[in-house]
Amino acid sequence: MAIRGTNIKIEGLTHRYGSRSTVTFNRVDLESPQGEALAIIGRSGCGKSTLLHIVAGLLKASEGSIKLDGTPIQGPSPKWVMMFQAPHLFPWMTVKQNVGVGLTFGNWDKSTIDSRVDEAIQLVELQDFAQSNVQDLSGGQQQRVALARSLVMEPELLLLDEPFSALDAFTRSSLQHDVRAIAKRLGFNIILVTHDIDEAVIMADRAVIMAGSPGNIVRELDVDLPDPRDRTDPRVQTLRAKLMDDFQQAANYQKPEAVSLVD
Amino acid sequence: MTQEVAFRGGVVSRFIEHPALRRFAWGVAGVAILAALWFAAGLWLQANPTTQSFAAFGLIPTLQAFPELFGAGKIQAAAAASGYRLGMGLLIAICIGVPIGILMGRVKWFQEYSNAAFQFLRMVSPLAWMPLAVLVFATWNGSIIFLIAIASVWPVMFSTAAGLAKVDPSWFKVARNLGATPLQMLTRVIMPAIAFDVFSGIRLALGVAWIVLVPAEYLGVTSGLGYAIEDARETLSYNHLTALVLTIGVIGYVLDSIIVILINRYSWQRGHA
Numbered sequence: 324m325a326i327r328g329t330n331i332k333i334e335g336l337t338h339r340y341g342s343r344s345t346v347t348f349n350r351v352d353l354e355s356p357q358g359e360a361l362a363i364i365g366r367s368g369c370g371k372s373t374l375l376h377i378v379a380g381l382l383k384a385s386e387g388s389i390k391l392d393g394t395p396i397q398g399p400s401p402k403w404v405m406m407f408q409a410p411h412l413f414p415w416m417t418v419k420q421n422v423g424v425g426l427t428f429g430n431w432d433k434s435t436i437d438s439r440v441d442e443a444i445q446l447v448e449l450q451d452f453a454q455s456n457v458q459d460l461s462g463g464q465q466q467r468v469a470l471a472r473s474l475v476m477e478p479e480l481l482l483l484d485e486p487f488s489a490l491d492a493f494t495r496s497s498l499q500h501d502v503r504a505i506a507k508r509l510g511f512n513i514i515l516v517t518h519d520i521d522e523a524v525i526m527a528d529r530a531v532i533m534a535g536s537p538g539n540i541v542r543e544l545d546v547d548l549p550d551p552r553d554r555t556d557p558r559v560q561t562l563r564a565k566l567m568d569d570f571q572q573a574a575n576y577q578k579p580e581a582v583s584l585v586d
Numbered sequence: 587m588t589q590e591v592a593f594r595g596g597v598v599s600r601f602i603e604h605p606a607l608r609r610f611a612w613g614v615a616g617v618a619i620l621a622a623l624w625f626a627a628g629l630w631l632q633a634n635p636t637t638q639s640f641a642a643f644g645l646i647p648t649l650q651a652f653p654e655l656f657g658a659g660k661i662q663a664a665a666a667a668s669g670y671r672l673g674m675g676l677l678i679a680i681c682i683g684v685p686i687g688i689l690m691g692r693v694k695w696f697q698e699y700s701n702a703a704f705q706f707l708r709m710v711s712p713l714a715w716m717p718l719a720v721l722v723f724a725t726w727n728g729s730i731i732f733l734i735a736i737a738s739v740w741p742v743m744f745s746t747a748a749g750l751a752k753v754d755p756s757w758f759k760v761a762r763n764l765g766a767t768p769l770q771m772l773t774r775v776i777m778p779a780i781a782f783d784v785f786s787g788i789r790l791a792l793g794v795a796w797i798v799l800v801p802a803e804y805l806g807v808t809s810g811l812g813y814a815i816e817d818a819r820e821t822l823s824y825n826h827l828t829a830l831v832l833t834i835g836v837i838g839y840v841l842d843s844i845i846v847i848l849i850n851r852y853s854w855q856r857g858h859a
Contacts, residue, residue: 411759424761424774428765456854458854476764
């Protein structure tokens with residue numbers, strides 16, 4: 324697969340629902356170098372999922388810009404694809420058809436689609452299920468199909484919106500390791516939104532904490548650990564404790580210049 | 587004796603365990619009971635001096651009428667004429683009902699504006715449009731096709747809208763995320779997602795259209811199953827009349843079965859069948 328990462332630059336990003344409603348987040352600045360796995364953690368409602376949807380081009384920002392290698396994001400693109408909390412597979416399709424659906428949208432020729440789909444299915448280790456209907460798969464397998472469906476697009480940036488939160492602990496752990504390993508092997512960027520601190524430590528090169536109302540980035544921490552990462556590794560435990568401490572401090576954070584348009 | 591009971595028990599249990607075979611057997615049994623009742627009614631008509639002149643309604647005379655009707659090409663010609671009207675009427679209903687149903691399911695303001703009007707029109711008996719249809723259309727064929735279309739458009743439209751309302755909105759988000767164009771969204775996401783509901787609507791529409799077709803053909807036209815029944819009544823050919831009624835039932839059943847096959851073929855929902 325010919326995947327490469329991208330330099331992400333978010334400047335002054337603000338989002339509000341409607342012209343006079345509450346500001347979700349205000350003037351967010353964030354950069355991520357090529358190939359980085361960045362985790363955004365924060366409590367529910369701090370705007371992290373909205374931020375990710377804007378980066379995916381699925382929502383419009385009220386102000387500010389997002390640039391990938393200097394090019395502004397104007398809408399959805401196969402170069403930046405998103406994995407959602409649930410796999411949202413098309414149940415009338417087989418595993419192979421689901422994985423290749425994005426390529427068919429792009430009108431790729433059949434031989435290219437076949438070879439890239441086969442490769443993506445191998446990456447997520449679902450070769451034996453290629454012709455199965457996705458309704459016959461377990462939750463973890465379905466999320467692997469969703470991952471393959473994203474990877475087959477050869478994205479520069481993979482956006483993960485709490486993608487494993489609905490899975491059991493064993494499957495979640497396995498997928499966290501697999502996604503990070505694939506990202507590092509292929510070189511694409513990850514932005515992971517999660518409220519699971521363990522997930523951030525296992526998957527990310529850097530974690531930022533989003534808090535406040537309106538939300539903003541209030542802390543950041545480098546997760547400088549070798550791969551593969553093991554939850555029982557004391558260095559993982561130390562970083563986890565540090566991140567939890569930062570997270571708890573940030574929970575009471577209120578940015579001084581935070582404004583609300585609601586009277 | 588014990589072995590015989592065990593053998594019979596084994597055959598019965600194997601039979602019960604095979605759902606398709608069981609359904610088929612129950613269907614055949616139901617038809618056999620209906621035929622037996624019909625046969626008995628025919629015997630009663632024959633035996634009773636006051637009803638003897640109607641004995642041709644019985645099962646045996648009816649079955650005897652088929653070679654005659656087929657030989658003269660009457661059933662084929664009537665079925666072809668009715669089939670054409672039914673097909674055209676249903677096609678128009680599908681071409682109008684599916685797009686409007688998609689609009690109703692996808693565009694909230696359109697659904698809100700149109701729902702009351704469509705519900706009102708739906709409640710008008712299709713045959714009540716007949717005088718208007720006769721005035722508007724130059725040919726009887728046109729009038730009948732219009733009546734079939736207006737009778738069958740509502741089930742297609744409302745089933746399509748209901749199907750779309752059940753579609754997971756995340757599929758649209760995923761498709762947009764993967765670069766689907768609006769046309770691809772329609773053909774690759776919406777249509778497969780609602781295929782079950784569209785075919786279910788077409789199945790209902792077929793039933794309504796088939797009911798409207800026969801009375802509509804009583805008027806004006808000189809072809810079709812409805813006309814043939816009316817003709818048989820006027821010439822007192824009662825066995826022809828019942829043979830044609832039986833033909834209508836068989837054709838309707840076959841058409842319904844074809845749509846059930848299509849529903850099963852294109853439905854992705856588990857456990858509906």
